[in-house]
Amino acid sequence: MAVASEPAGVDLREPRSWRRARNQIATVLMWVALMATLIPLAFVLVTVIAKGISAISWQFLTSSTIPPNVSPLGIGGMGPAVIGTLIITGFAAVIAIPLGVLGAVYINEYGGKGWLARLVSFMSDVMTGVPSIVMGLFSYTIWVLHFGYSGLAGAFALACLMLPIVIRSTYEMLRLVPNHLREASYALGSTKARVTLTVVLPAALGGIVSGALLAVARAAGETAPLLFTILTVEATNTNLFSGANTALSTQIFVNAQSAFTGAEARAWGAALTLIVIAFVLMIAARAVTARFTRYTR
C-alpha cells in the first residue's frame, strides 16, 4: 500500500499487521510477568528488612535466647540459632553435595541408557516432590527414635531434601558439556574417570555450584524437617552429633507464634539474618567459582 504512494524508495517499515501486534502483545506480557515476579520479591525483602533491621545488633547475633521469650529486644538473641543453622546446613551440604554430584555423574556419564541410571533419575525426581515435613518424619523414625534429638538428625533430613535438587541441577549441567570435549580427552588416551574429572566436571563447575547453592539456600530456610529432629533449645550447642539443637528457621517458627512483642521482633530479626547468611554464601561461592571458571569464557 505504502510502496505505491512513495516512489522515492522502498517502504521498509514494519507493516501494520497481526504479526506486529503479536510482537507487541508478547513484549507487554513479558514485562507484566517480570513485574509479577519482582513485586512480591521486593515486598518480602523490604518488609523483612524494615521489620528486622531494628532487631539486628551484635548482642542479637551472639547472645543466647532467654526463655520464655517474653523479654524485650535488648535482652537475649539468636546466637545459638545462627550457629545451629550454620553447622546443620553445613553438614547437610557435606552429605548431599558430593553424593548428589556423584549420582548425577553416574546418571549422565556412566549409566548411559541403563535401567539403574533411569531408576535413579526417576526416583530423584520423585523425591523432589516429597513434602519437606516427610523428610523430617523419616529422619525422626530412623534416627531420632533410636539416638535422640541432634543436629545430625536435622542435617540428615535437610540432606534428603537437598539431594534431588543437587542431582537434577548437576545432571542438567553435565548434559550441557559438549561431547566434542569428551572426545578430545579420550583421543589423548584418557580413561573415563580422567575425562570426567579433568574435563567434564570443570566445564560444568559454574552450573554445579549454582545448583548446589540453590539447594543450600533452600535447606537453610526449611523449618519442617527440623521440627522433629533438632527440637528448639535456647543454649548454643556446637556438638552436631548429640543433644537437641536450634536453627534460625525453627526460631522464626516458634517466635512468630508467640504473642509477645519481643518475640515477634526477634522472629523478624532472625528472618533477616537468614536472608543475609544466604546472600553472603551466594556471593562467596560466586567469587570462588569465577576463579575456577575463568577460562570457559
Next chain:
Amino acid sequence: MEQPDQEVVTQAISADMQKLETTVKPPPTDTPRAAIFDVRNVSVYYGSFKAVTDVSLPVYENEVTALIGSSGSGKSTVLRAFNRMNDLVPGARLEGLMTYRGADLYGKDVSPTAVRRRIGMVFQKPNPFPKSVYDNVAYGPRINGQRNKAKLDEIVERSLRGAALWDEVKNRLKQSGLALSGGQAQRLCIARTIAVEPDVVLMDEPASALDPIATLAIEDLIRELKKNYTIVIVTHNMQQATRVSDRTAFFSVRTDSENDTRTGVLVEHGPTQQVFEDPHDSRTQAYVTGRMG
C-alpha cells in the same frame, strides 16, 4: 578476536598462489615404506546399521593418506576405527582385521586408552578445552603422569612450535584457549595432539570449519608434520587431498533400494596422483572430475 598479523596474511596469500599452480604433486617413491596400519576386510556396524563394508587398505609410515568420498561413505567411520573412537558409540562393533604395527587393534587384551596414546586425533570442529592455552597443550602429558614444570614448559613450547602457533600465543599462554580464532584453535588442537608424541595423527576434516587462509596454514602444517608422524586425513575437499596427501582412498555409497540401506564401500586406493589422474574405477573418475558427489 584479534586481527591476523598483516605479514602473516600476505605470506599465506602468496603461498596460496604458488600452491594453486601445482595442484598435483609428483608421485611418491614407488617403493612403499613400512606399513603402519593394515586393514583387512573391515566392516563397521552401528547397532544393526552397517556403516561401511569390506574395507582393505594399507597405511604407510610418514605418509599422508587421504580418505575422500561423499557424505555417508564411511570415511570418518574408518578413520575413527583406527584409534577405537567408535568404541564410545553405544552399539558400535567392527568385523574383520585391523592391525597397527603388526598388533591386532581389536585384540582381546588391547586397551583403547593405550591405543589412543599412540594414535592421536584432530577433529572437524576445533575443540580446545575451556582451559588456558598452556593447560590445553599440557593436558595430554599431564594425564600421562608428567608433573615436572620445566619438562611441561619444554613440551608446551615444542608442541606449539610444531603446530606453528608458538609465535602467535607465546605471550598469552595463560589466556583461555577458547579466545583463539578458529584457525589458531585448530592449530592448538594439533599442538595438544602432538604433545603426547603420538605415532600416528588422525585428522577428521581438520580444515572444513576454517577460512581459506587458515586452511592453507593447516595444510602447510600437515606437510611439515609428515616428517615425524604418519597422518590419515579425511577430507571433503579434493583439492586439499591433492595438495597434502601421498595416497588417496576413495569411498563411495552403495545404496540398496530393496532394504533401503546405504553402506559405505572403499572403491579404490593408490598414490594420489594415480587416483586423480588415472582412476581405475569409473565411480572414482566421476567423483574426482566433479561429475558426482
